[in-house]
Amino acid sequence: MATYVVSDIHGHFKTFERLLEDVSPGAEDQVWVLGDMIDRGPDPVSVMRACRDLPGAHVLMGNHEDLMRDFLLNGEEDQTAAVNWAINGGGTTMEGLDKLPHDEELDLLEWALELPTAGHVRVGARPFLLVHAGLRPLDLTAGTDWDDAALEGLLERQSVEDVLWIREEFWGAPTGLLDARGEGPIVVAGHTPVPYVEPIADAFDRPARNEEGLCQMMRVGASEATGGVADRWAIDCGAAGGAGWGRILMLRLDDEREFYATVEEGE
Template sequence: MATYVTSDAHGHLRALDRALSLAAPGPADTLFVLGDMVDRGPDPVGVIQLVRGIPGVRVLMGNHERMMLDALLHDSDIDLGTWALNGGYATAPGLDRLPREEFSDIIDWIANLPLYDVVEAGGRAFILAHAGIDALAARGYLATAGVDCSEGRGASSASREQLMDMMAQQDPQDLLWIRDRFWAEPTGLVGKDGSGPVVIAGHTPSTALGFYAQAGEGVGVSEDGRGMVTPLGACDATGGVADRVDIDCAAAGGHEMGRVGILRLDDGATWYADVLEGE
């Protein structure tokens, strides 16, 4: 049994389908989809339908699913306008074409998606969230639970239950929207010995990481100018282990820079499918 993660397909059904064919997760494997299935690309509803049909899939909510729900469930011009400005124009027509029963089923399913999860793979714990975490708040909560991350200890002693409790205390807005504070600073959860939980997130296109992570030009960009699965934070303080991984491969950017990436947590293997022109 292996564990795979992808995120931010943003309506690019064909690229997601090709990436899944390359990674080929089996029926006994688990695939995590960290949100932003909808908006921007040509077939957001198709992405939802494909994802829901994958055996062993576990889906988290992204900020675009949250915006969609706010627009559809609240009688607010502001929410509708916000969704439209962020790509909802690509999702709404597909939803309108659905039979009422299927529309209701999809909306109910999305409304009940969790914001986070913690999984163990390849001998390590991974914290999963759409956008990232407030690392300072995370360390503070763990300290109250008896897990002292200071002085390079990291959080390797934290149980999955403790990490899940810590995530339950995070601000939902951070889990859906955080950028600068997450990508620019170490989490402090991976210790000097290289052990401890690694955070896997999407939301921020890897092609923009140079700005948000203050890491310089070229970070998160492949040789042909496309997004890529990007580990960050490896240094002496983490025993050379990246404490954060961005898996948003910029599909929202379309065919010029975007692709869908899939990461296997067990061994770090990656697969990509470019977003092609017209899809």
């Protein structure tokens, strides 16, 4: 059984479909989708359906699903909710939902609005914390016995605002979760496209773009204090930006193999 993570598909269904065909996760594999299925790209509804129906999928909420939820729950009374979603690319999602039969729309939204905001998984001896945007360090201490209860307790102490929206405070400072032997949980997050992670990260393993100018994941925070292990992995490879530099990454945690699909024109 393999464990994959993917994030920030942003409505690029055809690109995501090609990626799934390439990776071909099996029925016993886990696929963690770290939010932002929707907005900006041309077919966010198909992305939602594909993620919901994918065998072995664990789907988390992103800040764009949060914007949609705020609009749907409060938009009639609060025009700010409508404006916030619209300026963040919500138009394509709204148009797609409006084209659905009413029962199908309600079913899809009921699922999307109840998504969890964080998760964790263990691959071999390594625990991973999976969130859309990141974590706030708080008073985290390396050397903890990171059993499931400890991981869940850490996530429960995070605010929803942080796990969906945090940027500089997360990428710019160590989590404090890894000890000097490099043991402890690694945080995998999207939300901030890697070209924007690069200037705010405290340390990173490689540039945000490869030789062709396309985005690639970055491992952030390796230092002597972490045993040379990066404690934060940035996997938002810029699909929201569309063709020319945006890609969707599916990362296999078991061996850190990176599978990419490049957003093409019209996708």
